[in-house]
Amino acid sequence: MNQDVSEFSSFRDPSGFLFKSEGILFRQINNSYKDDYEHLMSSGLYDDLIKQGLMVLHEEVLYISAPQPSTAYKIIKPQEVDFISYPYEWCLLQFRGAALTTLRIAKLALDHGMILKDASAYNIQFHRGRWCLIDTLSFERYEEGKPWVAYKQFCQHFLAPMAIMAYKDIRLGLMSRLFIDGIPLDVASKLMPFHSKFRFGLLTHLYLHARSQKRYADKAVSEDMKSGKFNQQSMLKLFESLRQTVKSLNTKLDGTEWANYYESTNYSEKAFEEKKAIVESFIDLVKPNTVWDLGANIGEFSRIASKKGIYTIAFDIDPGAVAKNYIQVRQDRDMYQLPLIMDLTNPSPALGWAHQERKALVERGPVDMVLALALIHHLAISNNLPFEKIAKFLEKICKYLIIEFIPKSDSQVAKLLKSREDIFNDYNIISFESVFAQCFEILKKHAIPGSGRIVYLMRIK
Amino acid sequence: MNSNIFFRPLLYLDPGTGSFIIQILLAGLLGIGVAVKVYWKKIVSFFKGNKEDSNLDRLDEIDEYGGDPKISNVDG
Numbered sequence: 001m002n003q004d005v006s007e008f009s010s011f012r013d014p015s016g017f018l019f020k021s022e023g024i025l026f027r028q029i030n031n032s033y034k035d036d037y038e039h040l041m042s043s044g045l046y047d048d049l050i051k052q053g054l055m056v057l058h059e060e061v062l063y064i065s066a067p068q069p070s071t072a073y074k075i076i077k078p079q080e081v082d083f084i085s086y087p088y089e090w091c092l093l094q095f096r097g098a099a100l101t102t103l104r105i106a107k108l109a110l111d112h113g114m115i116l117k118d119a120s121a122y123n124i125q126f127h128r129g130r131w132c133l134i135d136t137l138s139f140e141r142y143e144e145g146k147p148w149v150a151y152k153q154f155c156q157h158f159l160a161p162m163a164i165m166a167y168k169d170i171r172l173g174l175m176s177r178l179f180i181d182g183i184p185l186d187v188a189s190k191l192m193p194f195h196s197k198f199r200f201g202l203l204t205h206l207y208l209h210a211r212s213q214k215r216y217a218d219k220a221v222s223e224d225m226k227s228g229k230f231n232q233q234s235m236l237k238l239f240e241s242l243r244q245t246v247k248s249l250n251t252k253l254d255g256t257e258w259a260n261y262y263e264s265t266n267y268s269e270k271a272f273e274e275k276k277a278i279v280e281s282f283i284d285l286v287k288p289n290t291v292w293d294l295g296a297n298i299g300e301f302s303r304i305a306s307k308k309g310i311y312t313i314a315f316d317i318d319p320g321a322v323a324k325n326y327i328q329v330r331q332d333r334d335m336y337q338l339p340l341i342m343d344l345t346n347p348s349p350a351l352g353w354a355h356q357e358r359k360a361l362v363e364r365g366p367v368d369m370v371l372a373l374a375l376i377h378h379l380a381i382s383n384n385l386p387f388e389k390i391a392k393f394l395e396k397i398c399k400y401l402i403i404e405f406i407p408k409s410d411s412q413v414a415k416l417l418k419s420r421e422d423i424f425n426d427y428n429i430i431s432f433e434s435v436f437a438q439c440f441e442i443l444k445k446h447a448i449p450g451s452g453r454i455v456y457l458m459r460i461k
Numbered sequence: 462m463n464s465n466i467f468f469r470p471l472l473y474l475d476p477g478t479g480s481f482i483i484q485i486l487l488a489g490l491l492g493i494g495v496a497v498k499v500y501w502k503k504i505v506s507f508f509k510g511n512k513e514d515s516n517l518d519r520l521d522e523i524d525e526y527g528g529d530p531k532i533s534n535v536d537g
Contacts, residue, residue, distance in 0.1 A: 052527045093520065100524040131524060152480035200497075204487055212486075213479030220478065234488035241491045243525075251517060330520050 003067050009122070009357040015137040019067050025080050026064055027136065030071045036114075036140045037073070045112035045139065054105050055133040056081065081134060082290070082311045082338075086358055087121040087157065088176040089340040089348060091323040092165045092251050095173070098124040099158040099246045101131035106150075107239050110232065114139040119150035121157035121182070122358075129335035147230045148238060152213070155205050156182025159245065163206060164188060166249040167196050170319045173341065180352050185210035201245025251323075271451045278446045279371065279402055280304050282457040285444070286400045288368030295375040299325035299339055302371070306337035313367075315342035344375075345383050362397055370398035373455070377406045380427055381416045387426070387435035395439040401458040405432050409452055429454070 003021045010017040015033035019026055029037050040046050049055040058078040066072030087095065102124055106116040118138040125134050148154075157176075160183040164172045168191060175183055189210045196202050279301055283291075288310055293302040296314035298321050306312040306329075314337055316322050325339040342348065342361065351358040372394065379385045394401055406413055408427060417424075433442065440458035447454050 054527075093517075097520060097524045100521060104525055147481045147484035149477070151484055152477055155480075204483070204490070209480065209483050211479075212483035216479040216482055229485050230488050234484075234491070237491040238484060238487065241487075247521065327516055327520065330523065331516075 009352065010135075011353075013118075013137060017067075021064055025078060026061070027058070027076050027078055028066050028068060028072050029074045029076060029137065030068075031073045032071070033137055034073045037137070039114060039141050040136075040139050043112040043114065045109055045114055048108060048112070049105065049133070052108070053130050053132060054101065054108070055136065056127065058136055076136065078134070078136060081125045081127045083313055083364060084125060084359070085313075085338060085340055086176070086348060087161065088174050089342060090173060091319045091326060091339075091341060092162060092170060092173065092249070093323050093326050094126065094339075095121075095158060095162045095165070096246060096249070096251060097126070097131050099154075099162065100243065102133075102154065102158065103239050103243050103246070105133055106148075107236070109139050110142060110235060110239075113142050115142045115146075115148065115150075115235075117149050119154035119157065121176070126338050129329075129333055142232075144232060145230060148235060151238070152185075152209075153182060154242065155185060155209055158182075159205055159242070160185060160188035162246065162249050163196065163202055164191055166251065167192055173319065177348070177351065180357065185213060199245075199248065201241060201248060205242065205245055268450065271448050271453075275373070275404075275448050275453075275455065276301065276304060278448065278455045279373070282402050282444060282455070283308070283310070283369070285457065286369055288400060290367045291369045291371060292365070292367045292397065293371040293373075294342075294344055295372065295378065296325065296339070297321045299328060299337065301373055302337055302339075303328075303332075303334070305369075305371075306334050309336055312337045314339040315344070317341065317343045344379070345385075365397040367398050369400040369402065370394055372401065372403040374404055374406060374412070376403065376432075377410075377413045377416060377427075381413065381424055387432055388438075391436045391439045395460050399460055401440060401456075401460075403436070403456050403458065404448075405429055405454045405456065407452045 003019055010027075014030065015036070016027055016029040019028065046055075050057055056079040058076040061075050061077050064075050064077075066075055087098075090098070098121060102116070102119055102121075106119070109116050116138055117140045118135060120135075123133055123135040123138060124131050127134075156179075161173060161176050164175065164183065172191075179187070185206055189207050192202070192206065197207055283305055288305075291302070291305040291310050291312040293299070293305070293312060293314045296302045296316050297318075299314040302312045302314035302325070314322075314325055316325070316339070319341050322339045322341050325337075328334075329337050329339060347361040348358070350356070350360040350363060376390065379390050380387065394403075407429065408414070408417070408422075408424075436442070436456075436458065439461060441461055442456055442458050444457035445454060446456075
């Protein structure tokens with residue numbers, strides 16, 4: 001049987017690991033985790049987590065042989081999530097949802113005599129319209145008196161990046177890319193403005209926490225520290241304090257570049273509705289299962305697909321647009337759309353040990369269909385990317401492509417050319433079609449009346 | 462075997478120690494901190510009125526209390 005453990009990041013966990021067998025995801029639970037697993041299942045915690053939509057379901061299976069039989073206790077088959085996103089692709093509001101959900105899970109676990117031992121932001125995913133835990137082995141039995149083992153991780157993975165985004169710049173969510181185990185608290189402390197020290201939560205969980213880490217860096221935990229000084233009440237207060245701190249961070253959207261795009265754009269309501277109808281007819285023709293909308297802005301076109309129950313990722317470079325879209329997704333209870341921050345000219349790379357812990361964007365594809373609407377001029381003109389490069393990249397990540405060509409006469413292109421010399425002699429419809437025809441077969445072509453723009457449906461060759 | 466890595470004495474450089482100690486130090490303080498915060502909020506909202514972002518409240522409610530029973534992680 002073909003078993004593959006190589007693509008997963010769970011290799012650090014002594015409790016068990018993920019593997020794929022014939023393309024299906026399984027998790028081996030090791031003997032060392034047996035008692036904790038049995039407590040999770042028998043204490044009612046698992047049932048409550050599932051009932052409240054806080055963790056992915058799993059079933060125990062007997063038909064798969066363990067990849068490492070000498071350490072194996074059980075094999076489970078967890079429900080797979082549609083798409084794994086990473087914290088450096090989330091807007092601040094998404095961070096907030098993931099952090100509050102993590103604290104809620106921690107509190108629920110404590111009610112059942114367990115502690116959330118792993119508060120990694122990578123274990124929380126936005127799945128079917130809500131945040132949930134994807135690592136079944138994140139709990140251990142609670143020992144009264146012992147502080148929270150995942151406190152440091154929670155502060156590094158959630159609080160530090162969120163505070164920096166809220167206090168310094170919303171785009172610094174990207175820092176989570178640099179520090180794979182969360183932003184070190186001493187780094188975060190140095191970046192934060194002085195006045196943030198007057199917030200009790202930040203003062204304690206970031207600044208004093210960092211100082212304490214530094215002071216005790218070379219000292220081991222003594223017996224004394226686990227002998228009852230930190231009782232269950234203290235633990236609940238700690239969770240509550242973290243919750244208040246997370247909630248106190250300002251998530252207001254300010255006027256970012258694209259968040260007002262649809263309000264400030266010049267093309268008419270009619271042309272916009274026309275474009276939606278064309279895109280919808282192309283989607284209906286192909287009936288994809290998965291869509292990536294590149295340059296989705298606030299998700300106006302992503303929603304056409306997600307409303308049909310097609311799982312859609314709405315990528316945009318602008319955290320403000322992603323936040324707006326995320327609010328809309330939550331309000332609509334849209335279970336099929338995930339808005340994410342992505343700079344297509346520098347997409348998420350493969351990260352971590354041997355480049356295997358976090359996947360690059362392209363490794364998380366290919367997808368059935370890509371939407372590239374009002375995008376080509378940004379890539380070709382703002383970023384000097386030749387059509388060949390754009391076509392080759394899109395060919396790699398999708399089977400079908402809906403792409404809009406925007407001529408130089410369009411006011412949006414004119415705007416881009418205003419501040420620079422026009423060196424783009426090949427930016428015209430003839431060369432666009434001939435270059436894309438090398439990688440794609442053009443199936444349909446539809447002009448948007450009154451705009452000079454053309455929407456194409458293509459299939460890879 | 463002790464499976465808890467934080468209590469293994471062989472970890473000669475334990476970055477978790479400081480994170481443990483701060484929690485013990487905070488244990489007493491936190492109760493006061495949370496209580497003060499609640500009162501402070503009441504005082505502030507008395508003078509400023511309640512200007513909370515209702516969109517945000519709704520989102521938080523789903524994440525914190527599972528506001529919407531219609532959504533679940535069960536397929537279908």
